[in-house]
Amino acid sequence: MAGEKTFYQEYEVFSKRTPTASFQHQFSLLAPNEDMAFVLAQENFMRREPVADIWIMNRKHIRGLNEEEKMSLSRIDNKDYRETKGYGYLRKKWREYEQNMLDEKEILGGGGK
């Protein structure tokens, strides 16, 4: 197997279904080079679903978090000042002024008629 140690490289494959979609991680594959990685990505993961774009990334260029670093990601549930749920009392307030609270859809709707 000695000859094969340098043969394959590990690629992570990302793709998106439509031009407006976000890229999604699909899976990993082994290929000797980028051209083969693109061919295999389509053969392995995109035999049926529509696809608008593909990224391949050599694993050696990815820096992920290790198990210990991932533990630092857990959050304490005290961030409601950053979220709309921290301002829910406004609904009741506006009612006192005989107004409806603008919901997210109206705020993002651009205000036009």
Next chain:
Amino acid sequence: MTGVLAMTEEDQMDRFMERIEAGEKIEADDWMPEEYRITLIKLISMHGISEIMGALPEKEWVPKAPSLRRKLGIMAKVQDEMGHGQLLLRVAEDLLKPYGKNRGDIMQDLFNEDLKFHNVFHMETKTWADAGLIGWLVDGAAIITQTDMLKASYGPYARALQRICAEEVFHAQHGEAIIMALAEGTEEQKALIQEALNRWWEALLMFFGPASKSTTGSTKQDATIKYKIRTKTNEDFRQMFFDRYIPRILSLGLTVPDPTLHYDEAEKVWKYAQPDWTEFKKIIRNEGPRSQERLNLRRHSYEHNAWVRDALAAVVN
């Protein structure tokens, strides 16, 4: 917070089991006990190799499919099986890394007969009805065991199975379509399915493995359940298979080749004649009807295609 890497092995084990119990997913780079890693390597490399070996009995039917549409359908299925093998070997390879091994070693283990492939793929296919029956009932059986592991504690395996199961639905329907066409065909065609069912019945029972390790001396059931890789026993799966398929088999006017088969209302289980477990033991020693032919085909194709791997290696860097 004590760092994971600074923990004693005992504390790491406790934390690992807590994570599993909490339904967390274990990833390739996470700490895991040796037993977990070895259990996964055995399970997933055998699963991956079985996908590839399973394509062999089916590919025999590509040139013999009765119409262009059927030919395209079965070719797509064979390609999917090879694709599933690719996904699973990737998962196994990441687990094998600490041992410095890769898919070449998995292939050698298969050739040396240290790694087994699934017992159902050692069987012979005689007619087009066998091709249909494999899709309908063998893939149907595989769907039962694989969907049980969709929530497996090992994240990469669970994600691979999600992709695989989505395609298995097509495989089952592809098989059903072949069976349905024969079931609604001539008397001769109907007889083909009955003969195929008679031939495959024992293999379908063996598919799920023996109920306990007393039959073959070992079973992977216990470790896989302990580590929440799967939730049900071999016998649970076999009973689910009966629930799902016996009414459908009978509805097509077919007869199950086991006169003792019946549903016991009191015990709420299907009673059935045990398959010949001595035959099963022979099969898992690669002494089944087509074991050596299929292994030789794989060996031959690996050697025959070595030049492709060599050619691609030559242009690296």
